[in-house]
């Protein structure tokens with residue numbers, strides 16, 4: 001529901017081009033802050049590396065092992081069809097799992113500085129998550145660079 005605060009088990013923020021508002025799960029509305037120099041620099045370096053253009057970045061902070069993100073696909077219509085998503089991990093190592101819808105998960109241990117790229121099509125065929133863990137883990141920050149179809153250019 002718009003205007004309602006929904007708790008999520010992690011901290012979130014969004015930066016991006018003006019007007020590139022982001023609505024997910026039909027309930028959470030995020031309005032981007034203006035790109036900082038450091039984030040814009042990272043965005044441009046990742047575009048140079050991957051060839052994909054990005055207009056928003058969503059930041060997640062997993063403070064402890066109880067912070068997480070459940071199984072989902074990033075298929076919000078505002079990103080257009082078949083988005084390419086680049087995911088940069090910083091800080092503590094966490095398990096990232098990806099699976100074909102109804103298939104078996106594959107585990108990746110995303111280390112500080114690793115860049116995971118989900119190519120176009122991935123969001124229609126696969127789901128991904130960062131599960132909770134009982135292990136002691138240090139804080140992790142993840143930045144997902146994404147396209148967006150709206151806003152000002």
Ligand SMILES: O=C(O)CCC(=O)C(=O)O
Pocket residue numbers: 058060069074087096110128129130142144
């Ligand atoms: O933290 C991660 O590695 C994944 C984050 C994610 O899936 C998302 O923000 O949609």
Ligand SMILES: [Fe+2]
Pocket residue numbers: 072073074128
């Ligand atoms: Fe995701």
